[in-house]
Amino acid sequence: GAVVSQHPSRVICKSGTSVKIECRSLDFQATTMFWYRQFPKQSLMLMATSNEGSKATYEQGVEKDKFLINHASLTLSTLTVTSAHPEDSSFYICSARDPRDNPGGLQETQYFGPGTRLLVL
Amino acid sequence: KQEVTQIPAALSVPEGENLVLNCSFTDSAIYNLQWFRQDPGKGLTSLLLIQSSQREQTSGRLNASLDKSSGRSTLYIAASQPGDSATYLCAAVIQGGSEKLVFGKGTKLTVNP
Numbered sequence: 001g002a003v004v005s006q007h008p009s010r011v012i013c014k015s016g017t018s019v020k021i022e023c024r025s026l027d028f029q030a031t032t033m034f035w036y037r038q039f040p041k042q043s044l045m046l047m048a049t050s051n052e053g054s055k056a057t058y059e060q061g062v063e064k065d066k067f068l069i070n071h072a073s074l075t076l077s078t079l080t081v082t083s084a085h086p087e088d089s090s091f092y093i094c095s096a097r098d099p100r101d102n103p104g105g106l107q108e109t110q111y112f113g114p115g116t117r118l119l120v121l
Numbered sequence: 122k123q124e125v126t127q128i129p130a131a132l133s134v135p136e137g138e139n140l141v142l143n144c145s146f147t148d149s150a151i152y153n154l155q156w157f158r159q160d161p162g163k164g165l166t167s168l169l170l171i172q173s174s175q176r177e178q179t180s181g182r183l184n185a186s187l188d189k190s191s192g193r194s195t196l197y198i199a200a201s202q203p204g205d206s207a208t209y210l211c212a213a214v215i216q217g218g219s220e221k222l223v224f225g226k227g228t229k230l231t232v233n234p
Contacts, residue, residue: 004164034222043125044165044210044224093164110222112157112164 002028002098006113013084014121020080021116023094029074030096034110035067038091050077084120092116123148125213127225134201135233142196142228144211149189152214156185156196159208159227168209169196173216201232 003026013019023033033050048069049057056069068080077096081088095110124147134140146154153172157165169178169185171194177186184197194211208229212222 006164009162041226043226044212044222046221046223049221095165109167109170112166114162114164 002026002096002111004030004094004096004111004113006094006116008116009114010117010119012119012121015085016083018080018082019084019118020078021092021094021118023077023079023096023113025075025096025098025111028096028098028100030077031074031099033071033077033094033096035069035077035079036093036095038093038115044093047079081118084118086120089118089120092118123151123213123215123223125211125223125225127209127211127228129228130226131229131231133231133233136201136203138201138232139197139199140201140230142198142209142211142230144194144196144225146192146194146213146223148213148215149192150216151189152216154185154187154194155212155214155222156183156194157210157212159210165210198230201230203232203234206230206232 005024007022031052035047036044037047038044046059047062050069050071052071052074058064066082071077093115095112126145128143155170156168158168159165171178171187182199187194208227210224210227212224215221
């Protein structure tokens with residue numbers, strides 16, 4: 001199956017700094033990638049949908065100026081947490097659709113990365 | 122607003138036991154429902170996907186059912202093994218072409234040898 005990687009796997013930073021997380025589709029080109037956040041004992045919550053070459057679509061309540069998403073190529077999307085604060089500490093996970101799975105139709109399967117654990121001190 | 126609930130939050134069983142994980146959703150207008158497995162430090166692995174027109178899907182020792190009218194899905198695991206220990210998540214895809222996955226909080230399964 002399709003493989004999605006994330007880097008870094010975990011990061012610790014000081015409050016006020018910015019952190020960039022990379023999401024890569026390794027063996028396919030992903031026109032659409034998704035960014036999720038998971039707090040302890042909570043559901044994965046969709047933060048934004050990232051489309052290659054266009055602006056990301058953010059879910060209600062997610063600050064687009066704080067969580068910058070760049071999908072500059074068909075294999076790479078980045079999430080930058082700007083001016084991170086302790087409440088941003090969470091597990092961030094991305095996913096991507098492989099257009100080969102269902103060409104021309106609603107693409108159903110999302111392939112998930114291993115996630116990035118962010119701790120802001 | 123679609124909400125997905127999973128019960129129980131945690132389950133511990135001896136090896137070899139058959140078990141059922143439950144998932145309920147509030148809005149029956151779903152495109153499909155998916156079950157995932159999440160291992161610590163790893164991403165999600167898709168286990169089964171049930172289309173809204175289907176009632177069940179099977180893969181090996183796993184069987185997932187879907188009852189849209191009652192807003193419920195179950196994941197049945199036969200002859201559980203220690204390697205099945207993980208957190209199991211169900212997620213509903215909202216109808217309307219949005220492709221959004223709405224996840225439950227998961228059931229943490231421990232299979233004891």
